[in-house]
Amino acid sequence: MANQNAVVVGGGVCGLVASLLLRKRGYDVVLLEQASQLGGLFCSIKDSSGAAYDMGSHIPNATGIQELDEILFKNADDATTWNRISKLCSGNYFAGDWDLSSPFPDARKLPNDLYSQGCGELIGLNQIPQSEFIYQYCLESLGVVFTESIVAPILRKLYGKGVDLAGLTMEAGLFGFTRILALPADVTASLKSLPAFDSKLGYQTEQDFLRRKKQDNLQDVEYFYPVNGQGIGHWVAELQQQVEQAGIEIITSEMVSKICHTGQKVTSLELGSNRVLACDLLFWSAPPFIALNAMGLTPKRGKVELRTAVIYHINFDKPLLDTKSHYLWVWDDKTDIFRLTLYPNLNQQSTHNHLSAEILCAADEVSEYSLERIIDELKAMHVVADDAQVISHEQQAINNTFPVPTQEFKQLNQANYELLNASVDNLIISGRYSGRCWRQAEVLVDAFESINKL
Numbered sequence: 061m062a063n064q065n066a067v068v069v070g071g072g073v074c075g076l077v078a079s080l081l082l083r084k085r086g087y088d089v090v091l092l093e094q095a096s097q098l099g100g101l102f103c104s105i106k107d108s109s110g111a112a113y114d115m116g117s118h119i120p121n122a123t124g125i126q127e128l129d130e131i132l133f134k135n136a137d138d139a140t141t142w143n144r145i146s147k148l149c150s151g152n153y154f155a156g157d158w159d160l161s162s163p164f165p166d167a168r169k170l171p172n173d174l175y176s177q178g179c180g181e182l183i184g185l186n187q188i189p190q191s192e193f194i195y196q197y198c199l200e201s202l203g204v205v206f207t208e209s210i211v212a213p214i215l216r217k218l219y220g221k222g223v224d225l226a227g228l229t230m231e232a233g234l235f236g237f238t239r240i241l242a243l244p245a246d247v248t249a250s251l252k253s254l255p256a257f258d259s260k261l262g263y264q265t266e267q268d269f270l271r272r273k274k275q276d277n278l279q280d281v282e283y284f285y286p287v288n289g290q291g292i293g294h295w296v297a298e299l300q301q302q303v304e305q306a307g308i309e310i311i312t313s314e315m316v317s318k319i320c321h322t323g324q325k326v327t328s329l330e331l332g333s334n335r336v337l338a339c340d341l342l343f344w345s346a347p348p349f350i351a352l353n354a355m356g357l358t359p360k361r362g363k364v365e366l367r368t369a370v371i372y373h374i375n376f377d378k379p380l381l382d383t384k385s386h387y388l389w390v391w392d393d394k395t396d397i398f399r400l401t402l403y404p405n406l407n408q409q410s411t412h413n414h415l416s417a418e419i420l421c422a423a424d425e426v427s428e429y430s431l432e433r434i435i436d437e438l439k440a441m442h443v444v445a446d447d448a449q450v451i452s453h454e455q456q457a458i459n460n461t462f463p464v465p466t467q468e469f470k471q472l473n474q475a476n477y478e479l480l481n482a483s484v485d486n487l488i489i490s491g492r493y494s495g496r497c498w499r500q501a502e503v504l505v506d507a508f509e510s511i512n513k514l
C-alpha cells in the first residue's frame with residue numbers, strides 16, 4: 061500500500077522537525093516554506109569580517125525527549141561543532157548598574173525611600189494573585205511602588221510608551237521581570253518557602269538556588285551553540301540536511317493558495333505556482349488565519365498590535381568587557397536595547413568580539429535608531445571599552461514579529477485556532493503561531509506530542 065502524504069507548511073524549526081517525525085512515522089512528506097530559506101526565526105547572517113550573528117532566537121536547548129533530542133542535536137558529542145552549555149549565564153542592567161549573577165531587576169538599586177516603602181508593601185502581600193493581567197498581578201504581588209518603579213517602565217520599553225498597561229496579559233512578562241530581587245539574601249531564601257513569595261522574589265546566591273533545585277529535583281537543561289563560526293544557522297543547516305537525507309521534498313518561496321477539502325478532510329493543497337499537492341495530513345506551523353483564508357473560511361479579525369525587532373550586530377576591535385554572560389537583559393528604561401547576546405561567551409573559539417543588541421519598537425520607529433546611538437549605549441553600560449572601535453556590523457529589522465500580548469490578541473488567536481481545528485480532522489496546528497506555545501523547546505515538544513497522538 062502506498063504511503064500517506066503529509067504536507068508541512070512553515071519551514072521554521074517546528075516544520076523542519078515535524079517533517080522528520082512524520083517521515084519516521086511512514087508518511088511521504090513535502091515541506092513548504094514561503095521564504096527563500098528554511099529556519100524561520102532561527103537563522104544567522106555574517107558581516108564583512110565573517111563574524112556570524114543570529115537573528116533573534118539563538119540558544120536552543122534539549123527537550124529531555126530522547127527521540128526529539130536525537131534529531132535536534134544529532135552530533136551533540138562533536139566538540140568541533142557544538143558548545144554544550146549546562147548553565148546559561150544571564151545578568152541584567154537596571155537603574156544604571158549591572159548585576160551579572162541574576163536576570164531579575166534588583167529593587168535595592170532604587171532610591172532608599174522608594175525601596176523601604178516598596179518592601180513594606182511587598183511583605184504585606186502574602187496571597188498569590190489570580191489576575192490574568194500582568195499589571196494587576198504585579199500590583200497584588202509586588203505592590204504599587206515596585207510595580208510602578210520597576211515593572212511598568214519595562215513594559216513600556218517592550219510594548220511602547222503609549223501601551224495600555226492594564227490591558228496586557230501575563231504573557232507580557234515572559235522575559236521574567238515579574239520576579240525581583242529585594243530584602244537581604246537570607247530573608248529571601250526563607251520567604252521563598254512560601255508560594256506567594258516564591259513567585260515574586262529571586263534567589264540572590266547561587267548556593268540558595270542550587271539547594272532549591274536539588275530539593276525540587278529539577279533536571280538540568282542543556283543548551284547548545286555551534287562553535288564552527290556559522291552561528292545558530294548551522295543548527296538549521298544540520299536539520300535541513302537530515303530532512304534532505306530522509307527524502308523529504310522541500311519547496312521554498314511558495315505559498316498555499318487553496319486548501320481543498322471534502323467535508324472534514326483536507327484532500328489537496330494548491331500552490332501559487334498552480335502545483336497541486338496530495339494531502340492526507342496537513343501539519344500547519346504558519347499563522348492559522350492564512351489556512352482559514354485558503355479554505356474559504358472567514359478568520360476572526362481584530363486589532364492586533366505587533367512590535368518590530370530591530371537588531372544591531374556589531375563586531376569591535378577590542379574584547380567585550382563581560383567575558384562570562386551568554387546573554388544579558390537590559391531592564392534600564394533609559395536605554396533602547398532590551399537584550400544583548402555576547403557571542404564570544406557562547407563560542408570560546410570565536411576570533412571576533414561581536415554582539416547583537418535587540419530593540420522592540422513600532423514598525424515606523426525603526427529609523428529613530430542608529431548605529432552611533434547603540435554604540436553610545438553600549439559604551440555607557442560598559443559592555444565595550446570607551447575607546448573600542450567598530451570593525452564591522454550589520455543591522456536587521458524583523459517587521460511586526462512580536463505581538464503585544466493583550467486579551468483581544470489572545471482571544472483572536474484562540475478563536476482562529478479553534479475555527480481551523482474544528483473545520484477539518486486531518487490537520488495539526490502547531491508552532492509559535494498556534495498561540496499555544498512560544499519558546500523553542502515548548503514548540504518542539506508540542507509538535508512531537510501532537511504527532512504522537514495521530
Ligand SMILES: Cc1cc2nc3c(=O)[nH]c(=O)nc-3n(C[C@H](O)[C@H](O)[C@H](O)COP(=O)(O)OP(=O)(O)OC[C@H]3O[C@@H](n4cnc5c(N)ncnc54)[C@H](O)[C@@H]3O)c2cc1C
Pocket residue numbers: 069070071072073074075092093094095098099100101102116117118119314315316345346347350369461462490491492493498499500501503
Ligand atoms: C524577537 C524574538 C525573540 C525570541 N527569543 C527566543 C528565545 O530567546 N528563546 C526561545 O526559546 N524562543 C525565542 N523566541 C521564540 C522562537 O523564535 C520560537 O520558539 C521558534 O522560532 C518557533 O519556531 P516556529 O517554526 O514555530 O516559528 P518560526 O521560526 O516563526 O517559523 C515559521 C515559518 O513559517 C513560515 N511561514 C509563515 N507563513 C507561511 C505560509 N503562508 N506558507 C509557508 N510558510 C510560511 C515562515 O516564513 C517561517 O519560516 C523568540 C521569538 C521572537 C519573535
